[in-house]
Amino acid sequence: MSNEGREPLDVRIDSEGREGLTGTTPASIYRPLSDPEQVTLPPDGKPVEAQPVWRTDFPIDWPQDQYVGRRDFMKFMVLTSLAFTVGQFWIAAKSWLRARANPPGGVRLASIGDVPIGSTQMFAYPNAHDRCILVRSAERTFVAYSQNCTHLSCAVVPQVADGVIRCPCHEGIFDLATGRPLAGPPRRPLARVTLDVRDGQIFATGIEARTV
Numbered sequence: 001m002s003n004e005g006r007e008p009l010d011v012r013i014d015s016e017g018r019e020g021l022t023g024t025t026p027a028s029i030y031r032p033l034s035d036p037e038q039v040t041l042p043p044d045g046k047p048v049e050a051q052p053v054w055r056t057d058f059p060i061d062w063p064q065d066q067y068v069g070r071r072d073f074m075k076f077m078v079l080t081s082l083a084f085t086v087g088q089f090w091i092a093a094k095s096w097l098r099a100r101a102n103p104p105g106g107v108r109l110a111s112i113g114d115v116p117i118g119s120t121q122m123f124a125y126p127n128a129h130d131r132c133i134l135v136r137s138a139e140r141t142f143v144a145y146s147q148n149c150t151h152l153s154c155a156v157v158p159q160v161a162d163g164v165i166r167c168p169c170h171e172g173i174f175d176l177a178t179g180r181p182l183a184g185p186p187r188r189p190l191a192r193v194t195l196d197v198r199d200g201q202i203f204a205t206g207i208e209a210r211t212v
C-alpha cells in the first residue's frame with residue numbers, strides 16, 4: 001500500500017492523540033527534576049499514596065525504584081524465614097509424634113503365649129493405619145513385616161507352612177524368614193518391623209524400609 005499523500009507518524013510521545021495509542025502520558029505533563037532525589041510528579045497530580053498499585057510497583061524514579069527493590073527483598077526474606085520456621089516446627093512435631101508412637105523399650109504387641117507356633121497376628125505399627133503382621137514360625141522365631149506389598153501396596157498374606165508371604169494381587173511371593181521377594185513383580189523386600197522379645201512379651205522397636 002502506498003503512503004503517498006498521508007501524513008508521516010509523529011513519533012514524539014507528547015503529540016496529540018499519541019498517548020491514547022501508546023498508553024503513555026504526554027511528556028510535557030511531567031515536572032522537570034532539579035534534584036535527583038526528587039520524584040516525578042504523576043500525570044494526575046495526586047500524591048504517590050493515591051496512585052494505582054502498578055504505578056508504585058514500577059516506578060520511574062531511582063529513589064522509588066530502590067525503595068521497591070528493598071521492600072521486595074524484605075518480603076522475600078520474611079517469607080523465606082517464615083517457611084524455614086514452619087518447616088522446623090513441622091519436623092519437631094513429626095519427631096514428637098514418632099517418639100510417642102515408639103516409646104523407649106518399644107510397643108508391646110503380644111505375649112509369647114498368645115502366638116502359637118505357626119500362627120500369625122495382625123497389629124498396627126508405627127501408626128494406627130499402618131497394618132503389619134507378626135509371625136511365629138518356630139519356638140523362638142518371630143518375624144514381623146508391614147503388610148503392604150512393595151509392588152502396588154496390596155495386603156500380603158503369610159503362608160507359614162510354605163515359608164512364604166504371598167500377595168494375591170499379582171502373585172508376588174516373599175520369603176517368610178527375610179521378607180525378600182522370591183517371585184512375581186515385587187522387587188523390594190517387605191518393610192521389616194524389628195522385634196524385641198523379653199520377659200515373655202513381644203515388643204516392636206522400629207520399622208526398616210529396605211531396598212535390597
Ligand code: FES
Pocket residue numbers: 149150151152153154167168169170171172184185186
Ligand atoms: S501388589 Fe503385590 S504383587 Fe502386585
